[in-house]
Amino acid sequence: MKTKFFSSIRWKMILMFLLSIGLTIFTVFILLMIAEHSYNAASFIGGVLRLLSKTVGAVFIIIVTGIMLFIFYFFLFTRGSIKYIEEISRALGEISEGNLHITIPIRTRDELGELAENINEMAEKLDRSIQDERNAERTKNELITSVSHDLRTPLTSIIGYLELISDDKYDDEIRLRHYVDIVYQKSKRLKSLIDDLFELTTLSYGGVKLKCQDINIGQLLEQLAEEFVPILNDAHMEYRLHLPDEKVIIYADPDMLVRVFENLISNAVRYGREGKYIDIHMKKRENKAITDIINYGDPISPSELQHIFDRFYRVEQSRSRETGGTGLGLAIAKNIVELHGGSIRAYTKMNSTIFEVELFIKS
Structure with missing residues (x-):
């Protein structure tokens, strides 16, 4: 002023x-x-x-x-x-x-009124900065707690079975191979968690430079769906692809987008087995390409939908630590989409769960 x-x-x-x-x-x-x-x-x-x-x-x-x-x-x-x-x-x-919640009334239009307005803005920004810092600290503590728990669980199993092998506490070679296989599977899960955690940290703190190029998003979705056929067959599921007749070109990093849709389709397979189908819809709306990944498993409650993109959040917490992923896939997908200037959300409709990704079409 x-x-x-x-x-x-x-x-x-x-x-x-x-x-x-x-x-x-x-x-x-x-x-x-x-x-x-x-x-x-x-x-x-x-x-x-x-x-x-x-x-x-x-x-x-x-x-x-x-x-x-x-x-x-x-x-x-x-x-x-x-x-x-x-x-x-x-x-x-x-x-x-x-x-910092005090507000000085603007009584005049002179320098005193300008001073009061500047003080109000300063207090508001300072309060917001403190809240952001507190949220960041809380998020960091939650992340450390979650990482510690998720790393400790497979690591404890690995150490336990290695101790059995080291102490020759097995009856025969079949039992030994069984223990080794468990250790191997737990090690793979541990590596997957560490890889996802590293990727999420890199994305969250600006350590990734996008290598953007023109992409036919319909063609990318079609190729991805075909690559998932063996996984879908194992789950006794099928995909249904719905694309517009015209080509839709976006300017994005193809490897990053593949990571997004791989995470969403994997999530749909994991939690939508009962529905038998995964629908992949892509449509054009104004200057945006909108892609829906739809599964027909048990609907997710609204309270869980609010946190579904949070780090380490899993639907059905009691069983998903064993049967689900690392709990980082959707958080990674959200970070990648937002790096491209787009948005991602999840919602339920009737008996379906829909993950909607919006990306800008190249003008």
Whole structure:
């Protein structure tokens, strides 16, 4: 807010100064008229005035009276601005003590009003910064807790079975191979978790540079769906692909987008086995390519949908640590889509769960 001169406090001070002088001169003139009448009168006031005139002089009396009147009028005119300054000062004191929710009312359009507005903005930004810092700290602590738990579980199993092998606590070679296979599977899960965690950390803190190029998103989805046929067959499922007749070209990193849709399709297979089908719909809406990955398993509750893109969040927590993924796939997908300037969301409709990805079409 840039203050105009005639709305500024400088102009107000000049105006108050001039008004104070004007009213002082006018009041002194009135007082002189009254004093002259009283001076000639045979009264107590007249006697006092004659005495003062002889002792200190009439000019001195006029000057002192004028100064006192000027101070009175100037204080009277500036009282509102002084109170506003005191109000701002009190608010700053509360802010310095940590009360960042205080708001100073904007009472004027001068520099004081501008100062109050700037202080309000400063307090709001500072409060938001502190909240962001607290959220980041909480997220970091939650991440450390989740990582510790998810790393400890397979690692504990690996150590346990290796101790059995080291202590020769197995009956025959078949049992030994069984233990080795368990260790191998747990090691693969541990590696998968570490890889996903590294990828998510890299994406979250700007360590990835996109290698964008023109992509026919319909063709990319078609190729991905075909690659998932063996996995779908094992799950006794099929995919249904619905694409527009025209080509839809986006400018994106193909490897990153493959990672997004692989995660979404894998998630649909994992939690939609009962539905038998996975539908992949892509349509064009204005300047966006919208892709829906739909599965028909048990619908996800609204409370779980709110957290489905959070790190390490898994639907059906009790069994998904064993049967599900690392809990990072959807968080990775969200980060990648947002790096491309797009958006991703999940919602339910009837007996279906829909993951919707919006990406901008190349203009």
